[in-house]
Amino acid sequence: MSYTIFRTFQFHPFLLYPTSILKPRNRFFFSTTTKATQTKVPTSTQSKKLDKIPKDYEAVIGIETHVQLSTLTKAFCSCPYSYGSFPNSSICPVCMGLPGALPVLNSKVIEFAVKLGLALKCNLAFNSKFDRKQYFYPDLPKGYQISQFDVPIAAAGFLDVDIPLEFGGGHKRFGITRVHMEEDAGKLMHAENGNFSRVDLNRAGVPLLEIVSEPDMRNGIEASEYAAELQRLVRYLGVSNGNMQEGSLRCDVNVSVRPIGQSKFGTKVEVKNLNSFASMSRAIDFEISRQVLLHSQGQEDQIVQETRLWEEGSQRTITMRKKEGLADYRYFPEPDLPSVILSQEYVDAIQNCLPELPEEKRRRYEKMGLGMQDVLFLANDKNIAEFFDATLAKGADAKLVANWIMSDIAAFMKNEKLTINNIKLTPEELSELIGSIKGGIISGKIGKEILFELLAKGGSVKELIEKKDLVQIADPVEIEKMVDKVIAENPKQVEQYRGGKTKLQGFFAGQVMKVSKGKANPGLLNKILLVKLNSKS
Amino acid sequence: MAYASSLDAIGCFGSSVADTGILLHAIAGHDRFDATSSKQEVPNFLSHFDSASSFESKPLKGLRVGLIRETIEDGVEAGVVSTIRAAASHFEELGCTVNEVSLPPFSLGLPAYYILALSESSSNLSRYDGIRSVADSPCILLSLRPNIHTTQHCFILCALFSLTNHFAWLGSISSISRYGNQVYAEELGSLYGDSRAKGLGSEVKMRILMGTYALSAGYYDAYYKRAQQVRTIIRNSFKEALDQYDILISPAAPSAAYKIGEKKNDPLAMYAGDIMTVNVNLAGLPALVLPCGFIENGTAGLPVGLQMIGAAFHEGELLRVGHIFEQTLENGRFVPPIVADSVE
Ligand SMILES: [Zn+2]
Numbered sequence: 001m002s003y004t005i006f007r008t009f010q011f012h013p014f015l016l017y018p019t020s021i022l023k024p025r026n027r028f029f030f031s032t033t034t035k036a037t038q039t040k041v042p043t044s045t046q047s048k049k050l051d052k053i054p055k056d057y058e059a060v061i062g063i064e065t066h067v068q069l070s071t072l073t074k075a076f077c078s079c080p081y082s083y084g085s086f087p088n089s090s091i092c093p094v095c096m097g098l099p100g101a102l103p104v105l106n107s108k109v110i111e112f113a114v115k116l117g118l119a120l121k122c123n124l125a126f127n128s129k130f131d132r133k134q135y136f137y138p139d140l141p142k143g144y145q146i147s148q149f150d151v152p153i154a155a156a157g158f159l160d161v162d163i164p165l166e167f168g169g170g171h172k173r174f175g176i177t178r179v180h181m182e183e184d185a186g187k188l189m190h191a192e193n194g195n196f197s198r199v200d201l202n203r204a205g206v207p208l209l210e211i212v213s214e215p216d217m218r219n220g221i222e223a224s225e226y227a228a229e230l231q232r233l234v235r236y237l238g239v240s241n242g243n244m245q246e247g248s249l250r251c252d253v254n255v256s257v258r259p260i261g262q263s264k265f266g267t268k269v270e271v272k273n274l275n276s277f278a279s280m281s282r283a284i285d286f287e288i289s290r291q292v293l294l295h296s297q298g299q300e301d302q303i304v305q306e307t308r309l310w311e312e313g314s315q316r317t318i319t320m321r322k323k324e325g326l327a328d329y330r331y332f333p334e335p336d337l338p339s340v341i342l343s344q345e346y347v348d349a350i351q352n353c354l355p356e357l358p359e360e361k362r363r364r365y366e367k368m369g370l371g372m373q374d375v376l377f378l379a380n381d382k383n384i385a386e387f388f389d390a391t392l393a394k395g396a397d398a399k400l401v402a403n404w405i406m407s408d409i410a411a412f413m414k415n416e417k418l419t420i421n422n423i424k425l426t427p428e429e430l431s432e433l434i435g436s437i438k439g440g441i442i443s444g445k446i447g448k449e450i451l452f453e454l455l456a457k458g459g460s461v462k463e464l465i466e467k468k469d470l471v472q473i474a475d476p477v478e479i480e481k482m483v484d485k486v487i488a489e490n491p492k493q494v495e496q497y498r499g500g501k502t503k504l505q506g507f508f509a510g511q512v513m514k515v516s517k518g519k520a521n522p523g524l525l526n527k528i529l530l531v532k533l534n535s536k537s
Numbered sequence: 538m539a540y541a542s543s544l545d546a547i548g549c550f551g552s553s554v555a556d557t558g559i560l561l562h563a564i565a566g567h568d569r570f571d572a573t574s575s576k577q578e579v580p581n582f583l584s585h586f587d588s589a590s591s592f593e594s595k596p597l598k599g600l601r602v603g604l605i606r607e608t609i610e611d612g613v614e615a616g617v618v619s620t621i622r623a624a625a626s627h628f629e630e631l632g633c634t635v636n637e638v639s640l641p642p643f644s645l646g647l648p649a650y651y652i653l654a655l656s657e658s659s660s661n662l663s664r665y666d667g668i669r670s671v672a673d674s675p676c677i678l679l680s681l682r683p684n685i686h687t688t689q690h691c692f693i694l695c696a697l698f699s700l701t702n703h704f705a706w707l708g709s710i711s712s713i714s715r716y717g718n719q720v721y722a723e724e725l726g727s728l729y730g731d732s733r734a735k736g737l738g739s740e741v742k743m744r745i746l747m748g749t750y751a752l753s754a755g756y757y758d759a760y761y762k763r764a765q766q767v768r769t770i771i772r773n774s775f776k777e778a779l780d781q782y783d784i785l786i787s788p789a790a791p792s793a794a795y796k797i798g799e800k801k802n803d804p805l806a807m808y809a810g811d812i813m814t815v816n817v818n819l820a821g822l823p824a825l826v827l828p829c830g831f832i833e834n835g836t837a838g839l840p841v842g843l844q845m846i847g848a849a850f851h852e853g854e855l856l857r858v859g860h861i862f863e864q865t866l867e868n869g870r871f872v873p874p875i876v877a878d879s880v881e
Contacts, residue, residue, distance in 0.1 A: 099539070099665075
């Protein structure tokens with residue numbers, strides 16, 4: 001824990017030096033500049049804060065998300081970007097803001113924005129433009145950020161979310177106010193002794209999409225599920241890796257509280273430094289209870305427009321900066337770039353190439369008769385969903401495949417710390433395995449053995465069955481012989497059985513199975529066994 | 538270096554129309570590092586420069602020339618007006634029809650131009666912020682005034698580490714990434730403010746302040762937005778006029794050149810000197826300016842420039858007309874008397 005605090009302080013010199021020069025009026029660090037280490041928090045801490053929200057208040061939460069696009073090059077120059085590369089190793093006159101250099105738009109940025117806009121069911125602006133958002137800060141080399149102001153490329157959409165059962169379940173639709181394109185700023189690295197700061201412009205000019213939600217969320221879980229769904233969406237679309245730790249997905253949250261029935265919003269507080277969905281949910285719930293407490297004590301005037309910082313270490317939000325009136329960014333249309341014109345054909349082509357989206361996938365799985373828990377498990381991870389679908393495509397039964405993936409395969413991945421992409425089992429073989437069991441070629445028990453072999457070493461089901469002579473014994477004559485053998489070897493138990501202790505049937509079945517080395521068809525075995533046991537009574 | 542991006546264009550200068558055409562031909566065309574440059578194919582401008590001896594008697598027969606009425610009215614020096622009228626007569630001798638044409642919004646161009654230009658330049662000049670400019674140490678930045686205060690910050694680019702980079706220009710980044718002065722300050726706002734106060738000249742600072750004001754919340758609609766609307770009106774009025782005329786003509790300036798420093802303390806009078814040319818810039822049209830005579834009784838015979846304005850992408854036509862006009866003008870290849878005097 002102390003390590004966390006240390007790290008937080010190190011990256012936030014404001015806290016160390018309240019009179020520091022780093023008190024920008026117009027903006028602040030991106031939350032990701034703090035690489036606060038993940039802290040496991042006992043759930044007791046969490047619930048302690050959660051249960052104190054009285055019923056007569058309601059929270060209103062809106063989220064601004066910045067998604068870093070995984071284009072090969074930056075938004076307005078041909079520099080590549082890769083997270084963690086050496087400072088200023090990927091910069092050029094354009095992204096350094098040197099005199100005379102002009103921006104030229106990377107067309108992939110438009111494509112990705114349109115993709116996300118369509119996936120969020122937004123209205124697209126067929127004629128939008130870029131604007132300059134102006135402020136001075138050392139990580140902003142041009143003195144302005146190229147962004148979109150009054151005409152965002154996409155607006156008025158929504159995002160559908162299935163809340164997990166453990167948080168109450170239910171289907172929610174959250175409104176999307178707008179999606180716009182902009183460029184990222186660089187990064188400041190503050191010296192430990194506070195004497196100087198260095199500027200790393202690798203990230204400057206990297207394309208972002210800013211997604212602004214409607215204030216539709218009411219608690220931490222809804223907010224973090226919204227953000228998680230957004231992450232899934234950008235991953236499904238392939239527009240971003242959505243990685244929160246690397247800052248590819250950054251959420252700033254606005255929280256306000258009002259008495260139930262009041263239509264006017266309460267004073268909103270911005271919460272930053274949310275590095276995971278879990279911390280997002282906790283931070284919001286903390287902030288809600290803090291505001292509710294002030295409300296219930298008649299001190300709502302203590303809730304002021306400010307930016308608060310989530311402290312992972314102490315699990316609370318603290319004041320980072322009070323708002324000094326509205327910042328004036330002096331927006332005006334970016335004269336260095338032509339307007340962004342979309343044609344219907346272009347949009348249609350992108351629409352037609354959209355992959356199946358998480359929501360569509362969940363509804364499809366639901367229609368197959370899978371329970372919501374299965375649906376979420378399978379659809380939440382794009383790779384698992386692909387594996388599942390590929391297995392189905394080979395003809396396997398959906399419920400059976402879901403069971404195998406969610407039980408043994410999931411357990412194996414968890415134990416071995418593997419993802420579905422690096423297990424040796426292929427969808428083809430899983431389908432073959434399920435088919436072999438269903439078709440009676442092997443027993444379920446043998447099936448499991450084969451599964452673990454396939455997971456760890458790979459290979460084909462057919463080969464393994466042949467090599468290990470695992471084909472199920474489904475010949476009644478052969479099974480009858482084994483049953484006879486077991487009955488003959490256990491006269492005492494037979495007597496007991498016939499004396500009324502019919503529970504012993506299980507014992508006999510086990511013995512026969514053992515004789516068959518697990519290969520006997522269980523249905524046939526039981527049928528024959530019953531006939532034999534009962535016939536001589 | 539950008540001044541007013543939506544207005545900036547390269548001006549070609551030459552000792553003759555043909556020279557200017559050669560230069561323009563060399564630089565014209567799409568520049569893939571400038572998203573605002575046109576992708577339209579460039580015609581051969583050089584085919585228009587026939588020698589004067591091959592001209593017919595009326596080489597510009599049928600060319601419709603419009604003399605912009607608003608540019609020869611009150612406020613324009615009489616000597617300038619008479620020289621331009623003489624140029625118009627010369628066009629008639631070459632076979633053109635010359636008529637006066639009115640562009641009512643012409644006078645709105647100057648304020649609109651200055652609002653847009655200053656707004657954009659206030660933004661373009663933001664990058665001269667003192668951040669990319671620091672003392673001697675390549676990567677470690679010293680506390681600027683050692684031993685005084687622990688909260689002093691300064692900012693540098695660690696560009697110097699990028700030696701492994703293989704782009705040709707990167708070799709020189711360490712020098713180009715640092716420009717201007719950084720004033721030592723104890724507080725970020727002062728670092729910016731003092732660096733810019735010290736590093737920028739007074740005319741530049743005045744323009745930045747005016748542009749910043751015009752873009753400020755609450756003033757944007759009244760200034761910047763209206764100026765953009767005026768720009769559209771001007772563009773449309775030029776388009777209308779150029780539907781009726783092949784070229785439009787006007788003086789290049791309302792007066793002959795003023796003396797160096799003469800209007801230093803009267804910036805508005807100085808800016809007013811741009812009234813003839815800014816409209817063309819706002820409308821996004823090509824124009825050619827060439828000397829067409831001298832102010833007779835004026836200050837030692839200063840030259841008067843004639844501005845010829847063509848429709849968008851009609852540079853070739855302008856060069857052809859300009860070349861014929863120049864080659865057929867009496868004393869076509871002239872030396873201004875003021876220069877001639879000093880040469881003697
Ligand atoms: Zn670059």
